[in-house]
Amino acid sequence: MMTDPRVTVKDLKIGATTDSGRDVEIIRGVSFDIAPGEIIALIGESGSGKTTIALSLMGHTRTGCEIRGGSITLGQDDITAMSERQRAGLRGTKVSYVPQSAAAAFNPSKRIMDQVIEITAIHKLMPRAQAEAKAVELFKALALPHYDTIGDRYPHQVSGGQLQRLAAAMALIGDPELVIFDEPTTALDVTTQIEVLRAFKSVMVQSGISGVYVSHDLAVVAQVADRIIVLKRGEVQEEGTTEQILHDPQHPYTRELMSAFEPKEHVAKVVESRDDHVPILEVSGLCAGYGDMVKGEPAVKILEDINFRLPRGRNLGVIGESGSGKSTLARAVSGILAPYKGDVLVNGHEMRPGLKARSKDELRRSQIVFQLADTALNPAHSIGAILGRPLTFYHGLKGAARERRVIELLDMVHLPANIRHRLPGELSGGQKQRVNFARALAAEPELILCDEITSALDTVVAAAIIDLLKELQRELDLSYMFISHDLSTVEAICDDVLVMYKGRIVEALPARDMVAKAEHPYSRLLISSIPQLDTGWLSSLERDPALVEEFALR
Structure with a gap:
């Protein structure tokens, strides 16, 4: 017997008016249903409309946007016909939200329990004692350690994975009919991500809650979603069961997404004998x-x-969990953080410990590209000014010569010349990361340290950035040190891999041998935690509890 859908979206249209008065269509006639207890995934590259649609299910639109047509019903409630006050009454009770960054969702000055149960007081759902008891039940169901006392802590006193599960508890405390998960594991390490996904799925299945999971990671989606809706530029390209979309995609765009996810085989280079075998980078002690x-x-x-x-x-490649020392290693090699012991040699030349002690040429030789282009690029400066500054500093270029070189650099990273007049805020995530990289190239370095440069990008954009790095390496004879917690990304571009744990190197192997030949228990745990494009992978995954406990990957 067919049951009525819990959520129905019909011909949804969302638009915005830009500061210049231009009218923009963001969502163009999207329709879908969600059955009781069903989890659907919205996937697509940045700008496809995933998060915009998800937020609209709560009757919310970003500043400057508005719902211009269609309808959204949740049970008997027509969300699009409601007043803002009525919609506010639904949030946290009938529909709730788990954000990408749990850290941003919590007030650092308040205890966790007070924040998790706050919605029950706002909507007068239950007495405080009952709310606290229910929160503890959720903490236990979400596999949180010390579930009976964790609510007494402050947000900074728990790990990222624990905080993400606590954000889910906050979303579930009001017994919602629908929970929206907005890329909730993107910022987590692979091992932590597994525990969080497992906890999310368990609670959702037991409670019979419907869910919308926004993600660009197909392997994650494969573990949690019953159906997948593929979006591009605000339109549905394809819709189907998770099995069908993963294994028999029909639309060319879906096939493009799938091919971007498949790891590209990296062919190890034969290094020619030159400079008397002096390595480009040598780190000792x-x-x-x-x-x-x-x-x-x-x-x-x-x-x-x-x-x-x-x-x-x-x-x-340098891989490991958050806190393993990966980024600290990049900072120490680049001179941002002065090591207190040991040596860093670039092309046989000993680098002085801190940036201030290094000459211009020493600074030029190795450049670092940071994870978040949003914070790495000055939002008040044009792209031309951002790229022009290192050209003047390292090479003394000014005026027309500098302008020509800025255009050349933009061309090298496949960006149009006219983008130099724009501000970082006017660019997409992938474009900003290309500018970030162009700035490093402006110095004409020999070595580039890449610190998680694709972790904040969607699958298609990240694959394009990796292809760009390979192309530039061939043309400019560059070497890369690639910091990541994503082994598949490292395998796509690196010849050798170091595994770090608690500030030490625990394994060093050729990239092609990591999966088959890694021997250290921590390396094996990392490798086993990489999600596969297989809907049964998470439920069949068996990890040694003693290993998980030993390495505290929660």
Whole structure:
């Protein structure tokens, strides 16, 4: 017997008016249903309308946007016909939201329990004692450690994975009929992500709640969604069961998404004999940390006795969980953080420990590209000014010569010349990361340190950035050190891989051998945690509880 859908979206149209008065269509006639207890995934590249549609299910649109047509019904409620006051009454009770960044959703000055149960007081759903008891039940169901006391802590006293599950508890406390998950595991390490996904899915299935899961990660979607809706530029391209979309996609765009997810095989380069085999980067006995120096050592030690060599023209991947020391290693090699012990040599030339001590040429030789282009690019400066600054600093270029080189750099990263007149806020995520990379190229470096540069990008854009890095490497004879927690990305571009855990290198192998030949238990746990394009992968995944406990990957 057919049951009535819990959510019905019919011919939804959402538009916006730009500051210049131009009218923009964002969502163009989207329709779909969600059955009781069903989880659908909205997938597509950045700008496809995933989050805009998801937010509209709560009757919410971003500033400047408006619902211009169609209808959204949740049970008996027509959300599009409601007043803003009526919609506010639904939020947290009938429909709730789990954000991408749980850290941004919590007030750092309030205890976790007070925030999780706050919605029950706002809507007068239940007495405080009952709300607290229900929260503890949810903490337990979401597999949170110390579930009976974790509510007494402050947000900064729990890990990222725990905070993400606590955000889910906050969304579930009001017994909603629909929960919207907006890329809730994007910022998590692969091992932590598994525990969070498992917890989300378990609670949703037990409660019979419907869900909308917004993501660009097909492997994650495969574990949680019953059906997938593929979006591009505000229109549905394809809709089907998760199995059908993953294994028999019909639309060319869906097939493009699938091919972008498939790891590209990286062919290891043969390094020619030159410079007397001097590696482009050599690190020996490196130790670094943070805080005030006491007896020649920092208050907090992060890196302990790091040793490796990177031959010229090859690429080195560095993988590990958050807190393993990956980014600290990149900062120590680049000079942003001065190591307190050990040596860094670039092309046989010993680099002085901190940026201030390095000459212009030493600074030029190695450049770093940061994870978040949003924070790396000055929002008040034009792209031309951002790229022009290193050209003047390193090469003394000014005026027309500088302008010509800015255009050349933009062309190198496949961006149009006229983009130089725009501000970073007017660019997409992928465009900003290309500008970020062009700025590093402006120095004409030999070595580029890439710190999680694709982790904030959708699958298609990330694949294009990887292809760009390979192309530039061939043309400019670059070497890369690639920091990531995503082994598949590292495999796509790196020749060798270092695995880091608690500030130490625990394994070093050729990238092609990582999956088959990794021996350290931590390496094997990392590898086993990479989601596969298989709907049964999560439910069949068996991880040694002792290993998970030993490495505290929660």
